[in-house]
Amino acid sequence: MREHVIQEEIQPDGAGFLPGLAIDCVIFGFHDNQLKILLLAYRNTDLFALPGGFIREKEDVNDAAKRTLAQRTGLHDIYLEQFYTFGNFARYDPVPLQMIMAGKDLPPDDDHWLLRRFVTVGYYALVDFTKAVPNPDLLADDCSWYDLNYLPTLMLDHQTIVQKALETLRADLDRKLIGFNLLPETFTMNDLQSLYETILGEPLHRSSFQRRMLGLDILERLEKQYSGGAHKAPYLYRFKSESEG
Amino acid sequence: MREHVIQEEIQPDGAGFLPGLAIDCVIFGFHDNQLKILLLAYRNTDLFALPGGFIREKEDVNDAAKRTLAQRTGLHDIYLEQFYTFGNFARYDPVPLQMIMAGKDLPPDDDHWLLRRFVTVGYYALVDFTKAVPNPDLLADDCSWYDLNYLPTLMLDHQTIVQKALETLRADLDRKLIGFNLLPETFTMNDLQSLYETILGEPLHRSSFQRRMLGLDILERLEKQYSGGAHKAPYLYRFKSESEG
Numbered sequence: 383m384r385e386h387v388i389q390e391e392i393q394p395d396g397a398g399f400l401p402g403l404a405i406d407c408v409i410f411g412f413h414d415n416q417l418k419i420l421l422l423a424y425r426n427t428d429l430f431a432l433p434g435g436f437i438r439e440k441e442d443v444n445d446a447a448k449r450t451l452a453q454r455t456g457l458h459d460i461y462l463e464q465f466y467t468f469g470n471f472a473r474y475d476p477v478p479l480q481m482i483m484a485g486k487d488l489p490p491d492d493d494h495w496l497l498r499r500f501v502t503v504g505y506y507a508l509v510d511f512t513k514a515v516p517n518p519d520l521l522a523d524d525c526s527w528y529d530l531n532y533l534p535t536l537m538l539d540h541q542t543i544v545q546k547a548l549e550t551l552r553a554d555l556d557r558k559l560i561g562f563n564l565l566p567e568t569f570t571m572n573d574l575q576s577l578y579e580t581i582l583g584e585p586l587h588r589s590s591f592q593r594r595m596l597g598l599d600i601l602e603r604l605e606k607q608y609s610g611g612a613h614k615a616p617y618l619y620r621f622k623s624e625s626e627g
Numbered sequence: 628m629r630e631h632v633i634q635e636e637i638q639p640d641g642a643g644f645l646p647g648l649a650i651d652c653v654i655f656g657f658h659d660n661q662l663k664i665l666l667l668a669y670r671n672t673d674l675f676a677l678p679g680g681f682i683r684e685k686e687d688v689n690d691a692a693k694r695t696l697a698q699r700t701g702l703h704d705i706y707l708e709q710f711y712t713f714g715n716f717a718r719y720d721p722v723p724l725q726m727i728m729a730g731k732d733l734p735p736d737d738d739h740w741l742l743r744r745f746v747t748v749g750y751y752a753l754v755d756f757t758k759a760v761p762n763p764d765l766l767a768d769d770c771s772w773y774d775l776n777y778l779p780t781l782m783l784d785h786q787t788i789v790q791k792a793l794e795t796l797r798a799d800l801d802r803k804l805i806g807f808n809l810l811p812e813t814f815t816m817n818d819l820q821s822l823y824e825t826i827l828g829e830p831l832h833r834s835s836f837q838r839r840m841l842g843l844d845i846l847e848r849l850e851k852q853y854s855g856g857a858h859k860a861p862y863l864y865r866f867k868s869e870s871e872g
Contacts, residue, residue: 400647400744400746401646401647402645402646402647402648403647403648403714403746437714437746439744440716441716442714442715442716442717443712443714443715443746444714444715446714464711464712466709467688467709467712467748469648469682469687469688469689469691469748470687470688470689471685471686471687472687499645499684501645501648501682501688503712503714553802557798597842
């Protein structure tokens with residue numbers, strides 16, 4: 383069945399898909415001070431890869447990214463952000479694909495569409511990995527969360543793609559924070575600092591972090607709730623709604 | 628000669644180039660509180676377009692962007708930043724290309740490679756337009772700076788590409804400021820504020836702008852120079868060098 387599906391989906395001449403263009407998704411998962419990413423493993427090889435795919439002839443590239451992520455991982459409604467297109471000639475290397483195709487008992491064919499040079503459009507997302515449970519379809523052999531600090535060896539330039547996605551996530555965190563929807567409706571400054579420290583991979587100075595966050599003008603401070611030890615209760619915050627911002 | 632060059636460069640089957648993938652460059656020019664962009668005009672049509680091109684079979688996409696910008700405009704050594712890849716199916720429209728090809732006395736050929744669907748990788752740069760003088764080669768009919776507030780009608784989705792580039796430039800200005808190299812070695816806070824106001828397209832509040840700029844920790848304040856009326860002389864600043872930053 384598996385072979386049937388991949389053969390049906392991707393013809394040796396790539397019919398029905400845009401030539402030479404692919405998609406790769408870096409899905410970061412955050413929870414309890416852990417940062418992970420979602421990887422696919424390929425049967426009969428030691429190769430791990432980002433979830434990726436191709437663009438249909440009449441499909442928007444951004445839609446193709448959502449579709450392939452859903453197909454490969456079972457994750458739907460993930461807010462994907464396009465971040466960079468990887469187009470170095472050096473990323474062209476047919477050997478890993480030949481291994482994967484052999485592992486799927488696909489006939490070796492040096493002229494197969496999958497073995498040509500591809501430019502890939504990179505997307506990233508940041509989700510709560512306890513809420514986004516991968517459920518690979520027939521095309522994927524395994525799809526799991528891996529600790530970002532202990533990644534297995536990735537195929538092609540996927541390590542570079544992960545690194546660039548991480549740099550983009552770090553640089554854009556202030557602007558993307560609300561959209562990622564990673565915190566409960568109300569949270570403490572400590573919760574927010576833990577999120578930042580985990581994603582930036584370094585400890586932050588408490589008072590300058592708080593000053594910088596308040597300077598962003600996206601937080602609303604709520605009244606302290608009576609808790610018996612009120613002088614120790616931290617302030618709760620929530621994100622300002624669009625209309626207040 | 629012109630027809631000879633374009634026919635030599637682009638075969639009807641696109642031989643030598645990656646299929647379906649193009650490049651477009653949004654070159655912003657700044658000087659004396661004016662913001663312009665660089666556009667090409669096509670002979671015998673009313674079409675204006677961003678400088679763009681294609682990627683050779685063994686060429687890095689980023690290198691192709693530099694090469695095509697230099698070929699179309701005569702501008703070399705421009706620091707191009709890749710910002711977004713435009714891949715909507717709706718951008719596929721062969722009519723403008725057919726008009727341009729007819730204007731160049733190219734034989735009409737409905738199956739011509741140029742008339743297929745292209746995904747385009749967008750790049751932007753910001754330069755001093757008095758220092759970057761376009762010098763179109765044989766392929767371009769005209770290449771000039773246009774005021775961003777009075778753009779002519781652009782072909783395909785080039786208006787969308789310009790808008791997205793402008794949003795990216797505005798959002799990234801703090802981070803890219805030094806690299807763009809638009810200010811003299813020393814400058815006043817007013818000079819910097821004028822640059823920001825021109826690019827953001829809105830007036831800024833003087834004291835909060837100054838506070839924000841100083842908070843970026845990229846400026847070094849120099850001693851006031853004696854000027855006869857020292858109490859009115861503004862402070863001069865320069866960008867900190869990497870090692871100090």
